[in-house]
Amino acid sequence: MSSTLLIGSCHPFSGKSALVLGLARQAARMGVPVRFGKPLATSLRLDRRPSPGGDGPTAPLIDDDVRFVGAILGLAPDCLLPSLQLLEPATARQRLLQGDLGSGEGFEALRDHLNAPSEGLTLLEASGSLSEGLLYGLSLVQLAHGLDAPVVLVHHWLDSCSIDPLLQARDQLGERLAGVVLNAVDPDAVETLLQEEVPAMERLGLPVFGVLPRSPLLRSVTVEELVERLGAKVLCCPERLDLLVETLSIGAMNVNSAMEFFRRRRNMAVVTGADRTDIQLAALEASTQCLILTGAGDPLSQLINRAEELDVPLLKVEHDTLTTVEVIERAFGNVRLHESVKATYAIRLVEEHCRFERLFERLRLPISA
Known part of the structure; x- marks a missing residue:
C-alpha cells in the first residue's frame, strides 16, 4: 500500500529539500520505493518553462528541486511527479483575473494517482509557507485536507518565540500534523532544547522527530x-x-x-x-x-x-x-539546495539527528526501527 507524506514549512528556505533527501534515503535503504514531487512548482529554469499558447505536446512540469533530489537519490523518471501549476507572476495574474481559486482537474488526477494501488512512499514538498499557493488551491493546508495526507513541518528554531508559527500550523492542520523537525539550531543549544523545550512541545501536540544543528555549509x-x-x-x-x-x-x-x-x-x-x-x-x-x-x-x-x-x-x-x-x-541561507556536497551532508545530518519510528508507524510502512 502506498503512503503519501507532505513536507512543509512555515517560512521559505527552512530545509524542506534537505529533509526530503534524508527521509527518502532512509526509506530507500530499507527497501521502500520512493516517489517525489512538488504540486506547486516554485523553481524552474527559464528554458524549461511551458510556452504560452504552444500547439505541440506540453512537457511534464518538473520542478528543478524535484529533478535535483531525483538525481541525488537515483530515482527513475516515472518516480518524479509533475507539478500541477507554476508559481510565477504571470500565472498568478492570470488566476487572479479569472477569480478561480480551485485546484482544478489536475489535483483530482493527482489524488486518483496517489490512491491507486502501489507500494512505497510518496513525498510531496509543499511551497514555502502555510499560505503560499492559496491562489492556486495548492497551499500546504489545502493539500493536506484535499489528499487526506499527514504533514511533517521543518522549522527554523532560534528560541522559544519560534514556536508561534508551529502552533498556528497545528491549529490549521489538526491531526494531519504528524510532527516537526527543528532546523538551524545553535549547536550549543541543542542539548538543552532536547531536554527542556522538546518535551514541552510534545505536550502541546507537536511531536518532534529531530533537532538539526545549524550548518555553515547548508547556509552557504x-x-x-x-x-x-x-x-x-x-x-x-x-x-x-x-x-x-x-x-x-x-x-x-x-x-x-x-x-x-x-x-x-x-x-x-x-x-x-x-x-x-x-x-x-x-x-x-x-x-x-x-x-x-x-x-x-x-x-x-x-x-x-x-x-x-x-x-x-x-x-x-x-x-x-x-x-x-x-x-x-x-x-546566506536563502538559496536552494542544488549542490551535491550539500545534499550528501544534509542526508547525513538527518540520519544522525532524526528518529522517524513514530512517523513510519503512522504511515504503515514496512520499516523496522
Whole structure:
C-alpha cells in the first residue's frame, strides 16, 4: 500500500529539500520505493518553462528541486511527479483575473494517482509557507485536507518565540500534523532544547522527530549565485564559480589587522574597495572563495595574475560596499539546495539527528526501527 507524506514549512528556505533527501534515503535503504514531487512548482529554469499558447505536446512540469533530489537519490523518471501549476507572476495574474481559486482537474488526477494501488512512499514538498499557493488551491493546508495526507513541518528554531508559527500550523492542520523537525539550531543549544523545550512541545501536540544543528555549509552560497544577485563582472576564473561561500568578510581595516582577521575565517567572500590592493592581496592568501571589488577603478594586473594562480574568482560590482554586503547577507541561507556536497551532508545530518519510528508507524510502512 502506498503512503503519501507532505513536507512543509512555515517560512521559505527552512530545509524542506534537505529533509526530503534524508527521509527518502532512509526509506530507500530499507527497501521502500520512493516517489517525489512538488504540486506547486516554485523553481524552474527559464528554458524549461511551458510556452504560452504552444500547439505541440506540453512537457511534464518538473520542478528543478524535484529533478535535483531525483538525481541525488537515483530515482527513475516515472518516480518524479509533475507539478500541477507554476508559481510565477504571470500565472498568478492570470488566476487572479479569472477569480478561480480551485485546484482544478489536475489535483483530482493527482489524488486518483496517489490512491491507486502501489507500494512505497510518496513525498510531496509543499511551497514555502502555510499560505503560499492559496491562489492556486495548492497551499500546504489545502493539500493536506484535499489528499487526506499527514504533514511533517521543518522549522527554523532560534528560541522559544519560534514556536508561534508551529502552533498556528497545528491549529490549521489538526491531526494531519504528524510532527516537526527543528532546523538551524545553535549547536550549543541543542542539548538543552532536547531536554527542556522538546518535551514541552510534545505536550502541546507537536511531536518532534529531530533537532538539526545549524550548518555553515547548508547556509552557504555559490560564487555563481553571488554573481547573479550582484550583477557582477567576472574578471578571472569563471570556471570556479561553483565554489561555496560560507562567510563574509569586509576588507576595510589596515592590512595587518586584515591578515589576522582573514586567518580566522574560512571559505570567505571578501568585499573591499577596488583601490585597496594591499587588502586584496592579503585576502588571496587566506581561505577566500571569491574577492569582490567595489567602487571606481580597475584592479592591478598583479592582482588578477595572483588570483588566477590561486584559482580565486575576482568579481567587480557597480554597487557600493554597504549595498554589496546587504545583498550577500540576504543570500546566506536563502538559496536552494542544488549542490551535491550539500545534499550528501544534509542526508547525513538527518540520519544522525532524526528518529522517524513514530512517523513510519503512522504511515504503515514496512520499516523496522
